[in-house]
Amino acid sequence: MSTLLLIRHGQARAFDADSDRLTEKGIEQAKRLGDFMVQAGVEVDEVHVGTLERQRHTAALVGEAFAAAGRAWPAAQVDARLNEYDAGGILGMLLPLLSERDGEVKKLADEFQAAAGKPDRNRYFQRLFEALMDAWQTGDVESPEVESFAAFHERVRSAFRAIISRGGSRRVAVFSSGGPIGVCMQEALEAPPRISLRINWRVKNASTTEMTFSEGRVSVDSFNGVLYFPPELRTYR
Numbered sequence: 001m002s003t004l005l006l007i008r009h010g011q012a013r014a015f016d017a018d019s020d021r022l023t024e025k026g027i028e029q030a031k032r033l034g035d036f037m038v039q040a041g042v043e044v045d046e047v048h049v050g051t052l053e054r055q056r057h058t059a060a061l062v063g064e065a066f067a068a069a070g071r072a073w074p075a076a077q078v079d080a081r082l083n084e085y086d087a088g089g090i091l092g093m094l095l096p097l098l099s100e101r102d103g104e105v106k107k108l109a110d111e112f113q114a115a116a117g118k119p120d121r122n123r124y125f126q127r128l129f130e131a132l133m134d135a136w137q138t139g140d141v142e143s144p145e146v147e148s149f150a151a152f153h154e155r156v157r158s159a160f161r162a163i164i165s166r167g168g169s170r171r172v173a174v175f176s177s178g179g180p181i182g183v184c185m186q187e188a189l190e191a192p193p194r195i196s197l198r199i200n201w202r203v204k205n206a207s208t209t210e211m212t213f214s215e216g217r218v219s220v221d222s223f224n225g226v227l228y229f230p231p232e233l234r235t236y237r
Helices: 024-039 053-068 087-101 103-114 121-138 149-164 178-188 195-200
Strands: 002-008 046-049 076-078 171-176 208-214 217-225
Touching: 002 053, 002 149, 002 178, 024 053, 046 053, 053 076, 053 171, 087 103, 087 121, 103 121, 121 149, 121 195, 149 178, 149 208, 178 195, 178 208, 178 217
Parallel strands: 002 171, 046 076, 046 171
Antiparallel strands: 002 208, 208 217
16 A cells, blocks of 8 residues: 655745745744654655645655755656636636626625735635635636636646556655645546635645555545644645
C-alpha cells in the first residue's frame, strides 16, 4: 500500500494584482506545516507540485524544514495538471457575461463592489464566486479563452490517476490548490464531478488530506487537517 498526502498551498494574496504569491501568513503556515511533518516523522519518497508560484513556494518551504532537520526531501516533479482552475479568467471574462443576463448575479457583483475595504468583504465575494462557479461548472457561461470545468476536471483527474495507478509502497506528497484537491476527493469518494467544487470551498490553506492507495484503488484516511495551527493561522483564503 502507498500513501498520498494532498497539501493545499499557504494563504495567497487573493485580491492583489499579483495573486499568485504567498502572504506573510501563508509563509508562516508553510513553515509550520514543514516543522509539523518533520516532528511527526513523516517520510516522503515523491513530491509533485503544480507550476503556480504559491504551490511551489509552499513545497519549497516544507522542503527547507526537512533539510534543516537533516531529513531527505526528494526533488519536486512539476506538473501543470495540478494547477488551480483559472479564477482570474472566470472572474474577468465569465462574470461580465453572466451578469448581463442574470439579475441575481449582477446584484451579488454590485454588493461585492460596494463592500470594498470592509472587513467582511470576503463574505460578499464568496457568495458571488459560488454563484459564478456553479454556472461555470454546468456550462451555463463559457468562453473559448477560459478553461471549461470539464477540461479542468479531466486534467486534474488524469494527474491523480497517474499517481495512484502505479504500484509499490510509495509515500507521495502533492502540493496543489483547493480546486484540484476537491477533484481528488470527489474521485476517491466516487461522487459526481459537481461535488468537487463543494469540497473545494472547505479546503483550508496549508491543510493536509491523506489517502491510501494501491494500483488504482484509493481510500480517504483524513481530510483538511490543520490541527497543527493555532486558530489565527486557520484560513480559507
